[in-house]
Every structure is written in structure tokens, then in C-alpha cells.
Amino acid sequence: MNILLWHVHGSWTTAFVQGPHTYLVPVTPDRGPDGLGRAQTFSWPDSVREVSPGELARTPVDLVVLQRPHEEELARSWLGRRPGRDVPAVYLEHNAPDGDVPATRHPCADRDDLVLVHVTHFNRLFWDGGRTRTEVIEHGIVDPGHLYTGRLPRAAVVVNEPVRRGRYTGTDLLPALAQAAPLDVFGMRTEGLAAHLGLAAERCTSHELAQRQLHAAMAQRRLYLHPVRWTSLGLSLLEAMHLGMPVVALATTEAVEAVPPGAGVLSTRPEVLARAARHYLEDPRAAAEDGARARQAALERYGLKRFLDDWERLMTEVRS
Structure with a gap:
């Protein structure tokens, strides 16, 4: 099967591209948001092929995976076919709703020509999809292995653009949490975060690493801290669990489903999270034990085989 999808969410x-199909990823000369092509920092198989807009008109496509509202018009223009009408289509929604929550209408609400797929049950609950057929296919992770050592008494935080995203990602909570455990913040556009928060460099350091380096660096930290208020379930949290890291997280969005008892500490009270972080810093054995349980839970719920099997079932139904 030839599947057309844009490179929107690298992780x-x-x-997704670990499946048995050919994955057509648009590429444009500027490699802008609508034509990034193959990932530069993730490991993708040879079955992922870059295609230009001009090539798509003469390329067989069996399924279109839409991820942003404007991609429907791009597909219509570049393919010369209408997603959902002339070629089967699904719309994959990565994000929790924004705006008039919980009354936010999804752009694909009340459609009868495609399936709306959410990555978490929380997102399905909060988006108003109207009469559109809606499915949930939870995340799957390419297992990085049980790399955890926890040798550094610091907390790993993974977030992109923490200054711009502010309260959404819990950036405002970091100064108090940094007093409980020094923070290593990984992600894009994290430079200058310590100064922005008024923190000394030793309490908050920023790192921008390629994915292949990120997992090893995370696994050296004693715990994974997830202060996110309002986003979809961060894949970095699931990756941390796969690595064998204990999780300290705000009990918001899908985190309460993803992190079971014994795998870490979840609370809506930042002071509880601070106490949990201090506990893991002071008791490496407890951190390792909870991290091992986190890994087992993640493998069982967010394993790659289940993820690919779920997608294979849905894609077969959509094309029948």
C-alpha cells in the first residue's frame, strides 16, 4: 500500500513507518512545513520515500493520512484527487483541543467521507467531532531499550519552545520544581530558559540533542518530570517510561491513564511533585524500582506491535 502523509510529528x-507499506512523504525545495521530506534526526526505514508535489499527480496512492486542516487542499491540488472521495482518507488528530474547551468543534466534524483518529481517549472526549466516525489509536513507541542508570541526581524535562508555550507546558512551575531537583531541559528552542525563569544555570540547563542522543542523555537522569498542563500525551513521557525512568507528572490530560500506580507520582499539586522529585533524588533504589514498573507498563500498553496492528485494522476497513 502507498500511504501519503506529511512529515508533521517526527516521533x-x-x-507509524515501521509498518509493511510504502510511505510517501512530500518534499519541497525549501523543505518547509509542507515539504520537510524524510527526517534528519530520526531513523526511518527505506520504505519512506520523498515525493515532490509534481510527482504525486502520477504516483499511485492508496490512502491519505491528513494531520492538519490545510492538507486536504494540498492533497487535492497535488494528487488531482479528493481525499475521502477519490482516495480513502483518515484525519489523524495529534493535539488536545484549544480555544472554547470543552466545546471545541473539530475541523472534520460531521464528515461522512473519512475517519477521525485521535491518539488518546482524552482527546476524543474533549474534541467535538459531531457525526464523524471517530477512533482512538493510542501511541506506539519504537523501544529504545532499558537504558536507565539514573546516575545523575537531576530531573529530565522534555519540552519544545517552553518560553513561548508558557503555561500550556507548565513552564511557570519550573522555578519551584527546580528547588526540589535541578533540571535538565531537553527540546527545541530551550536556550535562555534559565535566565527567563530567573534560575541559576546549575538549577536549570538547556540541551538540544538529536533523537539518537536524547534517549541516552535522559536515561542518565534520576527521574522524568512532566509538568505539562494542557497538551496531548507527550511521546517523551512514554519514551522515558520505556527507558525505565520513574515519572513525576501533573495529573492532567492523558497522563493519568498512561502512568499507573507504582510507576511514579502524579498529582495536580506542584508541591506533591516537588516532594516526589526529592524522594527519588534521595533514594536511587526506589527510583530504579518505580522506573522498571514504568517500563513494563509502557511496553504492555504502548508497544509498537499493538500500535501497528491497530492501524492495519483501521486502514483495511477504510479501504474496503
Whole structure:
């Protein structure tokens, strides 16, 4: 099967393209948002092929995976076919709703020509999809292995653009949490975060690493801290669990489903999270034991085989 999808979410796509199909990823000369092509920092198989807009008109496509509202018009223009009408289509929604929550209408609400797929049950609950057929296919992770050592008494935080995203990602909570455990913040556009928060460099350091380096660096930290208020379930949290890291997280969105008892500490009270972080710093054995349980839970619920099997079932139904 030839599947057309845009390179929008590198971590999610890395799992999706492990399936048995050919994955057509648009590429444009500027490699802008609508034509990034193959990932540069993730490991993708040879079955992921870059195609230009001009090539798509003469390329067989069996399924279109839409991920942003404007991609429907791009597909219509570049393919010369209408997604959902002339070629089967699904719309994959990565994000929790924004705006008039919980009354936010999804752009694909009340459609009868495609399936709306959410990555978490929380997202399905909060988006108003109207009469559109809606499915949930939870995340799957390419297992990085049980790399945890926890040798550094610091907390790993993974977030992109923490200054711009502010309260959404819990950036405002970091100064108090940094007093409980020094933070290593990994992600894009994290430079200058310590100064922005008024923190000394030793309490908050920023790192921008390629994915292949990120997992090893995370696994050296004693715990994974997830202060996110309002986003979809961060794949970095699931990756941390796969690595064998204990999780300290705000009990918001899908985190309460993803992190079971014994795998870490979840609370809506930042002071509880601070106490949990201090506990793991002071008791490496407890951190390792909870991290091992986190890994087992993640393998069982967010394993790659289940993820690919779920997608294979849905894609077969959509094309029948």
C-alpha cells in the first residue's frame, strides 16, 4: 500500500513507518512545513520515500493520512484527487483541543467521507467531532531499550519552545520544581530558559540533542518530570517510561491513564511533585524500582506491535 502523509510529528511518524507499506512523504525545495521530506534526526526505514508535489499527480496512492486542516487542499491540488472521495482518507488528530474547551468543534466534524483518529481517549472526549466516525489509536513507541542508570541526581524535562508555550507546558512551575531537583531541559528552542525563569544555570540547563542522543542523555537522569498542563500525551513521557525512568507528572490530560500506580507520582499539586522529585533524588533504589514498573507498563500498553496492528485494522476497513 502507498500511504501519503506529511512529515508533521517526527516521533509519531517514526513508529507509524515501521509498518509493511510504502510511505510517501512530500518534499519541497525549501523543505518547509509542507515539504520537510524524510527526517534528519530520526531513523526511518527505506520504505519512506520523498515525493515532490509534481510527482504525486502520477504516483499511485492508496490512502491519505491528513494531520492538519490545510492538507486536504494540498492533497487535492497535488494528487488531482479528493481525499475521502477519490482516495480513502483518515484525519489523524495529534493535539488536545484549544480555544472554547470543552466545546471545541473539530475541523472534520460531521464528515461522512473519512475517519477521525485521535491518539488518546482524552482527546476524543474533549474534541467535538459531531457525526464523524471517530477512533482512538493510542501511541506506539519504537523501544529504545532499558537504558536507565539514573546516575545523575537531576530531573529530565522534555519540552519544545517552553518560553513561548508558557503555561500550556507548565513552564511557570519550573522555578519551584527546580528547588526540589535541578533540571535538565531537553527540546527545541530551550536556550535562555534559565535566565527567563530567573534560575541559576546549575538549577536549570538547556540541551538540544538529536533523537539518537536524547534517549541516552535522559536515561542518565534520576527521574522524568512532566509538568505539562494542557497538551496531548507527550511521546517523551512514554519514551522515558520505556527507558525505565520513574515519572513525576501533573495529573492532567492523558497522563493519568498512561502512568499507573507504582510507576511514579502524579498529582495536580506542584508541591506533591516537588516532594516526589526529592524522594527519588534521595533514594536511587526506589527510583530504579518505580522506573522498571514504568517500563513494563509502557511496553504492555504502548508497544509498537499493538500500535501497528491497530492501524492495519483501521486502514483495511477504510479501504474496503
